[in-house]
Amino acid sequence: MASGTAPAPRLPGLSAAGSFGRAALTVLPFLTLAALWQAGSTVLPPYLLPPVTEILGRAATILTTGELLGEVLATVARTLGGLAGAFLLGGLLAALMGRSRLTARLLSPLLTFLQGIPALSWVVFAVIWFRGTEVRIFFIMLVTTLPAFTFQLLDAYRSIPRDLAEMVASFRPRRWQMFSRLVWPAVLPGILTAWKVNLGNASRVVVVAELVGATGGVGYELLQQQQLFDMAGAMAWTLQLVLFVLLVQWAISAIEAAAFRYRAVSERAL
Amino acid sequence: MPEVFDQAPPARQAGPAEIRFEGVSKWYGGSRESGFLAVDAVDLEVRRGELVALLGKTGCGKSTLFNMIAGLQAPSAGTLRVQGHDPFRDFAALRGHISIVFQNDRLLPWRNALDNAAFGLEMMDVPKAERHAKARHWLARLGLHGHEADYPHALSGGMRQRVAIARAFATEAPIMLCDEPFSALDEITASRLRGEFSELVRETGRTAVFITHSIGEALEIGSRIVVLQRPARIAYEATMAGAGEAERTQIRARIRETLAL
Numbered sequence: 001m002a003s004g005t006a007p008a009p010r011l012p013g014l015s016a017a018g019s020f021g022r023a024a025l026t027v028l029p030f031l032t033l034a035a036l037w038q039a040g041s042t043v044l045p046p047y048l049l050p051p052v053t054e055i056l057g058r059a060a061t062i063l064t065t066g067e068l069l070g071e072v073l074a075t076v077a078r079t080l081g082g083l084a085g086a087f088l089l090g091g092l093l094a095a096l097m098g099r100s101r102l103t104a105r106l107l108s109p110l111l112t113f114l115q116g117i118p119a120l121s122w123v124v125f126a127v128i129w130f131r132g133t134e135v136r137i138f139f140i141m142l143v144t145t146l147p148a149f150t151f152q153l154l155d156a157y158r159s160i161p162r163d164l165a166e167m168v169a170s171f172r173p174r175r176w177q178m179f180s181r182l183v184w185p186a187v188l189p190g191i192l193t194a195w196k197v198n199l200g201n202a203s204r205v206v207v208v209a210e211l212v213g214a215t216g217g218v219g220y221e222l223l224q225q226q227q228l229f230d231m232a233g234a235m236a237w238t239l240q241l242v243l244f245v246l247l248v249q250w251a252i253s254a255i256e257a258a259a260f261r262y263r264a265v266s267e268r269a270l
Numbered sequence: 271m272p273e274v275f276d277q278a279p280p281a282r283q284a285g286p287a288e289i290r291f292e293g294v295s296k297w298y299g300g301s302r303e304s305g306f307l308a309v310d311a312v313d314l315e316v317r318r319g320e321l322v323a324l325l326g327k328t329g330c331g332k333s334t335l336f337n338m339i340a341g342l343q344a345p346s347a348g349t350l351r352v353q354g355h356d357p358f359r360d361f362a363a364l365r366g367h368i369s370i371v372f373q374n375d376r377l378l379p380w381r382n383a384l385d386n387a388a389f390g391l392e393m394m395d396v397p398k399a400e401r402h403a404k405a406r407h408w409l410a411r412l413g414l415h416g417h418e419a420d421y422p423h424a425l426s427g428g429m430r431q432r433v434a435i436a437r438a439f440a441t442e443a444p445i446m447l448c449d450e451p452f453s454a455l456d457e458i459t460a461s462r463l464r465g466e467f468s469e470l471v472r473e474t475g476r477t478a479v480f481i482t483h484s485i486g487e488a489l490e491i492g493s494r495i496v497v498l499q500r501p502a503r504i505a506y507e508a509t510m511a512g513a514g515e516a517e518r519t520q521i522r523a524r525i526r527e528t529l530a531l
Contacts (some may be wrong), residue, residue: 028518163374164376164378166372167370167372170340170368170370171365171369171389171390171393171394172361172364172393174368177393181392185378215299262379262422263423
């Protein structure tokens, strides 16, 4: 007699998708968009819709030309530097707010206020307040991503299960042991999520900052393409930034996959 | 013949008690009169090698007593000493002296069974090879050989609680506190674990305080049973060592009677 075990439930549309199928599903929308763009470029002038091949060619040139690649790397360094600064300062503020309700009550409204100020206003303030380009951009990156980092890290800290904290405390750990064995592993998922979210915001803000207050970087190059009405160039420089965001997101996902192997995976979620 | 008391007995043996409560009270908010009184003037001694079952209904303050012994809460009044130390104020002095088995397993989800079992030893700075050897030994003693590399999500509730018990035994702490450690398990698993647990406690000569709301569990495990009434106040106490079937039946009846009050 045949076994009565029912097959595992599968989500509609993904039943036959293996890793190849999933990769194809990811690429397909982009291929479709590129094909439509390419078709549009045959009927519209190049300053509106340049051919995909030209955009990709220009993007490749940027990546393979030392001077142009340097501009991309400058933007990458500014983005990561600003995020790192905001992360460290946000971590410190989150730790203070997590340990003291009074500090949390004092700082929360201030951070919410900062969050409400548009990035472009910060650019104007930075141009007026500071002289050096790098200082201006670092300040803008820091101040625009700090509130989100602080709130996300505070939330991760407050989400540490109380029963686990009691269990660890029952072994009478030193402060460092408490941090390294409980707090850090417990907040790590929140930290990585915060980086992913803030990376997207930072990549947009850095371009605006460079557009207004810098003489180099992707934002500055975009301004040059706009003045030349060079749509292919603008698209090629934009692609550099997208590529950077995708690379960092991929790196974070790889860290997550390695660090969170312990997590249970529900068959329903596959 | 067991000694049966209607009230807390005087100290019956010479020598230092491992745990000593002297007029310990605990209240939350305000004062004894205006706040919520959870523990009311408890006098209790737990001597070396005893397995004391603290028995009481839900909400009678058992867990507050437990948390005070563990040093997680301070008494509002009275004196509590564990091996001569105030467990709350001299918190660090008792490192390695107390191990706890909680109601739920409280395993760290990012650690496998071996690293969870070795966790207490790690807090005591025991070298990795040594702590892993001890953790492996205790996991094997508790029937988890072959599961060392498994993460908590891959283990059943009973297996996870075994890892938690292994974690407590591995530290070789002389005092073991257990807060209804089998109440979340099915009766068959709980019964099997209870037997293994009390055998291990006796075999290793630990002093143990076992909190429970089950009369059967208290009778099965305790070498002494202390019955608490709300707010945690000792209402009845019985020594089980050497008790025959008739005495056990009598004690069971007295406990039922006390808890019904």
